[in-house]
Amino acid sequence: MSQADQPGYADLDPAIAGDLVAANRILARHGVLDSFGHVSVRDPRNPARYLQMQAIAPRDVAIDDLITFDLDSNALDARGRPVYRERFIHGEIYKLRADVNAVVHSHSPTVIPFSVTEKPLRAIFHNGHFLGGSTPVWEIRKHAGENNNMLVLSQELGRSLALALGQGSVVLMRGHGNAVAGPDLKTAVFRAVYTEVNAKLQMQAVLLGGPVKFLNEFEQRKQQNVDRPWAMWKKEVGME
Numbered sequence: 047m048s049q050a051d052q053p054g055y056a057d058l059d060p061a062i063a064g065d066l067v068a069a070n071r072i073l074a075r076h077g078v079l080d081s082f083g084h085v086s087v088r089d090p091r092n093p094a095r096y097l098q099m100q101a102i103a104p105r106d107v108a109i110d111d112l113i114t115f116d117l118d119s120n121a122l123d124a125r126g127r128p129v130y131r132e133r134f135i136h137g138e139i140y141k142l143r144a145d146v147n148a149v150v151h152s153h154s155p156t157v158i159p160f161s162v163t164e165k166p167l168r169a170i171f172h173n174g175h176f177l178g179g180s181t182p183v184w185e186i187r188k189h190a191g192e193n194n195n196m197l198v199l200s201q202e203l204g205r206s207l208a209l210a211l212g213q214g215s216v217v218l219m220r221g222h223g224n225a226v227a228g229p230d231l232k233t234a235v236f237r238a239v240y241t242e243v244n245a246k247l248q249m250q251a252v253l254l255g256g257p258v259k260f261l262n263e264f265e266q267r268k269q270q271n272v273d274r275p276w277a278m279w280k281k282e283v284g285m286e
Contacts, residue, residue, distance in 0.1 A: 055109060055110075055112045057091070058089075058090075058091065058097075058112075059090065060109075062087065062090060062097070063097075063109045063112055064109065064285065065087075065231050065232075066086075066087055066097060066098075066099070066107075066112065066231065067107055067108060067109055067285065068279075068280050068283060068285040069085045069087075069148075069150075069234075070084075070099060070104035070105070070107045071104065071105060071107070071283040071285065072235055072239075072279040072280070072282070073085065073104060073150065073152065073235060073238055073239070074103070074104045074105035075105075075279075075282060075283055076239050076242070076279075077154075077242070078152045078238050078239055078242055079104040079105075079150075079152050079153075080103075080153065081104075082103075082153055083104060083150070083151055083152040083153055083223070084098060084099070084101075084104065084130045084132070084136075084150075085098070085104070085148070085149070085150050085231075085235075086098040086115075086133075086148065086149050087147060087148045087231050088140055088146070088147040088148070089114060093144075094116060094117055095114055095115060095116055095117070095122070096114075096115050096117070096136055096140055096149075097112055097113070097114055097115075098112075098113055098115060098129075098130065098133060099111040099112060099113065100112075100113055100124070100127040100128055100129065101127075101128040101129055101130045101131070102128075111127070113127060113129060115129075115133060115136075115137060116137070117137045117138075117140050117141050118137060118201060119134045119137035119138075119201065119204070131197060131199055132151060132197055132198045134198050134199065134200060134201050134203065134204030135149065135151045135198050135204050135207060135208075135225050136149045136151070136204075137201070137204060138201060138204030138205045138207065139204075139208045139211060139225065139227055141205075141208070142205070142208045142209070143208070143211075143213075143227060145229055146227040146228065146229065147228070147229055147230050147231070148227070148228045148229075148230055148231040148233070148234035148235075149225060149226065149228075149234060150225070150226040150228075150234050150235065150237075150238040151224070151226075152223050152224060152226070152238055153222065154223060154224055154238070154241060154242040154245070155242070156242055156245035156246045156249065157223070157224050157241055157242060157245045158218075158221065158222070159245075159249070160181070160183075160218060160245060160248075161183050161218040161219060161220045161221060161222070161223075161224070162220060162221050165252070166179075166180040166181060167180075167181040167216075167218065167241075167244070167245060167248065168180055168181070168248065168260045169244065169260060169261040169266050170244055170247050170248045170251060170258065170260055170261065171243075171244065171247055171261070172261070172265070172268055173243065173244070173270065174240050174241070174243065174244030174247075174261075175261055175265060175266050175267070175268040175270065176215040176237055176240075176266075176270075177215070177216060177241065177266075178214065178215075178266050179260070179263070179266065181214070181216050181217070181218055182210050182211065182212065182214065182217050182218065183210075183217070183218045183219075183220055184206070184207050184210040184211075184217050184218065184219050184220065185220045186198075186203065186219070186220065187220075188206075189202070189203055189206045190203060196221060198219075211225060211227060214227075215227055215228070215237055216241055224241065226238045226241060232272045232273065232276040233270075233272050235272075235276065235279070236270065236272040236275060236276070239275075
């Protein structure tokens, strides 16, 4: 087998590929991903590439579904396998953010109402600290016009979404979902899970009435140990 014909994981640390499988299954188990949505990690062998699974339901992925992409989101070793249409979300965030090494795009259900109303998603409890005082909302109509299919199907749309994310951790996509960025895969998964949890808690607090005491600027800087939940979640999906 020539180098060009080898699977994308042939010379990859097996732990990296295994963790990417685990991330997909964990997010599916927690209801952040359903039959749609996707996760990626920057390729540790080459920062100008990223790794993502072929386009199947995240719950069902395995190591041999792994595909390598360049940052223009061209598949380098798909070998006929389908790729996610919205992969440009990942490539464009990696281009603009050298500090980001993992990205999650989901249709996290409780988050979506915050993308279509005037109520900003804000950090309401300690594990949601990374959301800060307000989470930006990306409006595809500003970039693709009124007649659009709400999908990020080009580098141009991916770049505009990445610009809306800025230096933050989460950007909402109006009527669609969100994109989550992290310095590593464990942190990106943690943020994706707790963005959904924070949204549920914020809705509950609002329903109770009265002013809500959100995290202040100091509490938002909290440092979070993600190793414990990551280890537990991997066990839950049989990956540890």
